[in-house]
Amino acid sequence: MSELSRRWTGTLVIVLAVALAGCAAQRTAAPGSRPDVSDPTRLVGMWKVTGAVADNGNIVGLTPSELIIYRPCGELMAAWNADVHGSFLGDISGSSGDCDPLAPVAWLEKTAAYRLEDGNAALLDVEGRTVALLVPASEPPRPDRESFAITDEFRRSFADTATLPSNLRPAGRAELVGRWVPVGGVQASPKPAHLELRGDGRYAAWDGCNGSGGGWTVKPAGTVLATAGVSTLIGCDNVPVGQWLSSARLAGFDGETLVLFDPQAAELGRLRRAKPAASSTGRSNSVTRGEAHVSASVPSNGSGGDRSAD
Structure with missing residues (x-):
């Protein structure tokens, strides 16, 4: 191999190494970010429940303040909480009409996580199995009451948490x-x-x-x-x-x-x-x-x- 060929070969190796390093840097998450981060504010809206026997086809409204299940008997109201790591919980706290707030809502009680995919929200149990799928629905049955406005304060409530002290x-x-x-x-x-x-x-x-x-x-x-x-x-x-x-x-x-x-x-x-x-x-x-x-x-x-x- 000539001296000129050896120089070109060495130059090509260096260029490839730099290019690969650049690709790796692009794949690496930015400082402070986490690969499993989700956006709980995207859960706010009107959804139709699919895959859950008791509420299949029923409408669920997720507002910044509560979760509402619309049933023929009336409404079930629940507190809900979520985080950027995919955790989700809902807890029935009241009802209207003839709905019984003591009746179990199996899909909600089993839900411990969520996953946003293709515009839908999959609700998962602690093992990661799908409990129900929420698909986008139309306007709320009670547009005079529900508010879906997402405020800065609501967004800040889902800010990513710090990490545990290193000694724990x-x-x-x-x-x-x-x-x-x-x-x-x-x-x-x-x-x-x-x-x-x-x-x-x-x-x-x-x-x-x-x-x-x-x-x-x-x-x-x-x-x-x-x-x-x-x-x-x-x-x-x-x-x-x-x-x-x-x-x-x-x-x-x-x-x-x-x-x-x-x-x-x-x-x-x-x-x-x-x-x-x-x-x-x-x-x-x-x-x-x-x-x-x-x-x-x-x-x-x-x-x-x-x-x-x-």
Whole structure:
């Protein structure tokens, strides 16, 4: 090979190397971005439910403030929450007409995630299986009431979260299931505050005098999402464990201690796994399914009768 040929060959190798490096840089996500980021604001609108037996063909309205299922009997209203990592939760909180807010809405209760595809929204369970498909629908049945305006504040509410502190490991779904109690402090309530995370994606919280509940889910990186269910409103010196969870966007473990963080990675609270109780002297007080599936244990001298959520 001549000297000139060797020079051209060397030049070609360098050019190819630079070109490949440039392609790789284009494929690499920009600093601070994540490849699994979705836009929850695209869920706002009118949708037709397909693939769900109970509501197949029915219309669902997703406004910035609530989720509405339109049925022949009337309407079911639900709180909903989502994040940029594909998590989605909905929680029935009321009804109109003859619709029963206590009746299970299986597809909504199973939904833990969403995926936007070809203008549709696929609702997924915790295993990633499709529960229902939402396809675009026409104008809302009640255009005088629903507002689909997306404000800057609404957009900011879905801003990507910070990351867990490096000394914590992300919390996984399996190890979160169970009962948790706040770390430290002395609680005056006969029934101390606790947080019960169920394997079916529901939770029940008791802050010392008020019960609350809703849905919860977590991603492998420790990003957590929960709905804020209806709560009783008794004033007391409490530990707001339910509010910790509904405000949390990150969950990690510091050793055996569960730590919850807000979207800016500010610590909300710490919990430890509760020791199994040898016996129970209280009674169960459960707010109905239509009141956000609240379930809490209250002292035997507490007010209110027994009401089952299931």
